[in-house]
Amino acid sequence: MAEGKITALNVYPPDVHLSTKQDLQRFVIVATREDGVTLDVTAQSSIKLGDDKLCKLDRNTLFPTTDGNTTLSAEYQGLKAEATIEVKDAAADRGISFQLDVMPVFMRGGCNTGSCHGAARGKDGFRLSLFGFDPQGDYHRLTREAGARRINLGSPKDSLLMEKSIGSVPHTGGKRFGDDTEHYATLLRWLEAGAPNDAAPTPAVVGVDLYPPSAVLEGEGATQQFIARARYADGTDRDITSLATFMTNNDNSAPITQDGLVTAAARGEAFVMARFETHTVGNQVLVLPKELMYTPPAITGNYVDELVGAKLKKVRILPSGLCTDEQFIRRVSLDITGTLPTEEEFLAFMGDADPAKRSKLIDRLLERKEFSEIWAMKWSELLMMKSSNQVSYKSIFLYSSWVTDQVANDVPLDKMVRDLLSSSGGTFKSPGTNFYQIERDTLKTAENVAQVFFGIRTQCAQCHNHPFDRWTMDDYYSFAAFFSQIGRKQSEDYREIIVFNSGGGEVKHPVGGRNMAPKFLGGQVADVAGKDRRAVLADWMTSSENPFFATSVANRVWAHFFGKGIIEPVDDIRVSNPASNPELFEKLGKKLIEYKYDFKQLVRDICNSQTYQRSVERNESNMTDSRNFAHGNVRRIPAEMLLDCISQVTGAPDKFRGLPVGARAVQIADGRTSNYFLTTFGRAPRDTVCAADSKTDPTLSQALHMINGSTVQGKIAAGGIVRKLVAEKKTPPEIIESLYVRCLSRKPQPEEVERLMTTVNASETPTAGLEDVFWAILNSREFLFNH
Numbered sequence: 001m002a003e004g005k006i007t008a009l010n011v012y013p014p015d016v017h018l019s020t021k022q023d024l025q026r027f028v029i030v031a032t033r034e035d036g037v038t039l040d041v042t043a044q045s046s047i048k049l050g051d052d053k054l055c056k057l058d059r060n061t062l063f064p065t066t067d068g069n070t071t072l073s074a075e076y077q078g079l080k081a082e083a084t085i086e087v088k089d090a091a092a093d094r095g096i097s098f099q100l101d102v103m104p105v106f107m108r109g110g111c112n113t114g115s116c117h118g119a120a121r122g123k124d125g126f127r128l129s130l131f132g133f134d135p136q137g138d139y140h141r142l143t144r145e146a147g148a149r150r151i152n153l154g155s156p157k158d159s160l161l162m163e164k165s166i167g168s169v170p171h172t173g174g175k176r177f178g179d180d181t182e183h184y185a186t187l188l189r190w191l192e193a194g195a196p197n198d199a200a201p202t203p204a205v206v207g208v209d210l211y212p213p214s215a216v217l218e219g220e221g222a223t224q225q226f227i228a229r230a231r232y233a234d235g236t237d238r239d240i241t242s243l244a245t246f247m248t249n250n251d252n253s254a255p256i257t258q259d260g261l262v263t264a265a266a267r268g269e270a271f272v273m274a275r276f277e278t279h280t281v282g283n284q285v286l287v288l289p290k291e292l293m294y295t296p297p298a299i300t301g302n303y304v305d306e307l308v309g310a311k312l313k314k315v316r317i318l319p320s321g322l323c324t325d326e327q328f329i330r331r332v333s334l335d336i337t338g339t340l341p342t343e344e345e346f347l348a349f350m351g352d353a354d355p356a357k358r359s360k361l362i363d364r365l366l367e368r369k370e371f372s373e374i375w376a377m378k379w380s381e382l383l384m385m386k387s388s389n390q391v392s393y394k395s396i397f398l399y400s401s402w403v404t405d406q407v408a409n410d411v412p413l414d415k416m417v418r419d420l421l422s423s424s425g426g427t428f429k430s431p432g433t434n435f436y437q438i439e440r441d442t443l444k445t446a447e448n449v450a451q452v453f454f455g456i457r458t459q460c461a462q463c464h465n466h467p468f469d470r471w472t473m474d475d476y477y478s479f480a481a482f483f484s485q486i487g488r489k490q491s492e493d494y495r496e497i498i499v500f501n502s503g504g505g506e507v508k509h510p511v512g513g514r515n516m517a518p519k520f521l522g523g524q525v526a527d528v529a530g531k532d533r534r535a536v537l538a539d540w541m542t543s544s545e546n547p548f549f550a551t552s553v554a555n556r557v558w559a560h561f562f563g564k565g566i567i568e569p570v571d572d573i574r575v576s577n578p579a580s581n582p583e584l585f586e587k588l589g590k591k592l593i594e595y596k597y598d599f600k601q602l603v604r605d606i607c608n609s610q611t612y613q614r615s616v617e618r619n620e621s622n623m624t625d626s627r628n629f630a631h632g633n634v635r636r637i638p639a640e641m642l643l644d645c646i647s648q649v650t651g652a653p654d655k656f657r658g659l660p661v662g663a664r665a666v667q668i669a670d671g672r673t674s675n676y677f678l679t680t681f682g683r684a685p686r687d688t689v690c691a692a693d694s695k696t697d698p699t700l701s702q703a704l705h706m707i708n709g710s711t712v713q714g715k716i717a718a719g720g721i722v723r724k725l726v727a728e729k730k731t732p733p734e735i736i737e738s739l740y741v742r743c744l745s746r747k748p749q750p751e752e753v754e755r756l757m758t759t760v761n762a763s764e765t766p767t768a769g770l771e772d773v774f775w776a777i778l779n780s781r782e783f784l785f786n787h
Contacts, residue, residue, distance in 0.1 A: 223263050618631050635786045739773065
């Protein structure tokens with residue numbers, strides 16, 4: 001695409017607030033071309049202050065001089081942009097603060113990371129709290145620990161703290177910054193002031209802004225400066241570009257320097273982040289080749305296609321075409337029901353001339369009981385349904401049946417989750433209470449709830465503030481407090497436990513030992529007086545005030561049909577693991593709410609989209625794409641469904657504990673019930689709530705079992721499908737065609753029939769040869785994978 005003209009010019013931040021003589025504010029000026037490419041034109045723009053008496057301009061930085069209001073105007077190639085400037089208390093001295101000034105220097109210098117003094121035992125005799133979760137403890141260790149005194153108030157420059165930071169004496173961590181930097185100046189100023197602690201609590205950081213909000217860089221070597229600004233609870237803000245820790249999730253495309261400068265490298269997309277205190281924020285950066293020739297296709301289809309198409313247009317990728325009818329009926333049947341289409345279903349679908357036949361097929365499949373069974377199995381995996389010494393088989397069977405009934409009867413997901421989390425009573429009479437019997441540890445229960453229903457892993461915040469997300473230790477223990485009053489007692493039946501609200505019990509913070517009030521993740525302290533805390537949480541979780549539940553569930557649904565989530569892994573949603581398509585991620589969550597948590601309607605939207613129906617064949621532009629759903633993905637069929645499919649096509653059913661002969665593997669209630677095939681092919685052991693417990697990666701053991709194991713050959717012999725077809729007087733070519741349709745949902749090509757007939761003719765009997773053909777089809781990648 002030829003270089004376009006500039007259509008927009010912006011100054012970031014759009015509003016500048018300067019207060020006290022120590023304050024400053026950097027700014028960047030960004031031009032946007034008509035093709036969406038952005039240019040950092042800060043150095044090339046003409047910049048003027050409305051009143052240059054109020055502040056001083058030094059390149060791209062503003063300093064206060066006199067109180068008042070003015071503007072900063074920028075002009076580039078005839079376009080103009082403006083930012084407002086407010087200056088207050090320009091002559092005032094803000095004073096030095098340990099928490100606001102010194103602690104950020106330790107974070108920026110990497111001093112309190114796990115590989116340095118933030119390690120559990122510290123480093124070289126000196127310890128800081130990991131990522132600064134305990135400022136007062138750090139102050140004490142820095143100024144009061146007799147055995148490792150590191151400050152010299154009589155001669156601040158000679159303090160060990162200062163000498164090690166600039167590398168003038170040996171330091172395991174090396175030189176952290178120079179003696180001409182503001183970081184050195186901050187530490188020296190603090191020591192010269194007598195190393196004071198803050199006299200009163202400092203205003204908390206309520207948010208961090210990263211500018212510009214996004215960038216599209218064209219050509220290797222293109223640059224974009226990012227700046228960060230913190231907002232405080234007292235209404236002030238501060239430029240923290242020199243204090244924040246900058247990171248990128250893709251060094252190959254958009255490496256970022258310690259000072260926030262991104263330089264374009266290989267084509268791709270990245271998420272650049274700034275971390276300050278407990279806050280991590282990030283923005284998207286796209287890197288495109290220079291002068292890439294691209295003609296965007298027309299975007300058609302439903303809202304899924306519109307949002308996917310918009311992202312593909314942004315990254316200059318062409319989508320693959322639609323899959324064939326043969327591919328579609330097999331793909332959608334496996335994804336919705338976990339079964340293959342029968343020969344009759346295949347022939348009827350292929351002979352149907354109705355242009356809406358794909359949509360009608362989706363509707364028919366959604367009404368089948370197999371759809372409910374698949375999703376009941378998925379919830380059973382996440383809820384760790386598995387008998388043990390403390391959970392009886394009967395409890396698990398009733399628990400699994402309860403979940404299956406909820407899905408089969410179209411109970412909205414929000415109601416199902418609400419009933420589950422607030423359940424009380426016996427584990428037989430009220431099966432949802434098994435959730436609190438399978439996992440009895442308060443902290444682990446809270447972690448599981450966050451991971452299963454929000455897609456958030458809070459485990460990191462148990463011992464320290466999360467290094468790559470917003471969650472603090474306070475957040476962790478306040479959320480766990482919702483589960484601190486769960487009571488349990490034995491019922492008359494030794495196999496049944498009664499779960500109830502005990503009305504007493506608190507969670508204590510490990511630093512200081514204070515009782516933590518129940519607080520919603522990312523929300524307010526809950527009103528739990530006289531209430532079952534779990535019920536209060538359950539109501540909030542499924543309300544519009546909770547920003548996590550709907551999007552997390554919708555992302556799990558999406559991942560089932562595409563093999564990966566919009567955020568992947570689906571249960572690791574955090575700032576530093578952003579959505580590949582944020583607009584689609586949010587839209588699916590809103591749709592689920594709009595549908596009143598009837599996720600069957602969401603499935604209908606997804607399967608009817610062109611995005612879902614795309615071919616797995618790739619074109620030149622999407623050959624390496626793995627994030628934007630520009631093509632279909634080849635996916636190994638999950639263990640339970642694969643065994644069910646083998647049983648289906650061979651006509652040889654299995655027998656599982658507690659289920660009649662012919663029951664499907666997806667119906668197994670107890671995670672302890674398994675067989676060699678299921679274990680080998682990655683059935684979830686249900687030991688944790690992690691979505692990755694279910695494996696679909698191919699292994700050598702799987703290949704050997706398919707080739708030499710008892711499952712395939714044994715079922716071919718037991719089911720007698722080939723013998724039945726021979727008895728019906730069908731010719732070998734007709735039988736080969738029947739086997740292809742049964743297993744692969746397509747008819748064989750003439751050359752395939754010719755090649756296979758060579759095998760049949762060389763066999764002792766036609767039946768033996770055809771059974772060998774059947775075996776070969778079941779061992780083919782085309783059968784083992786959904787495509």
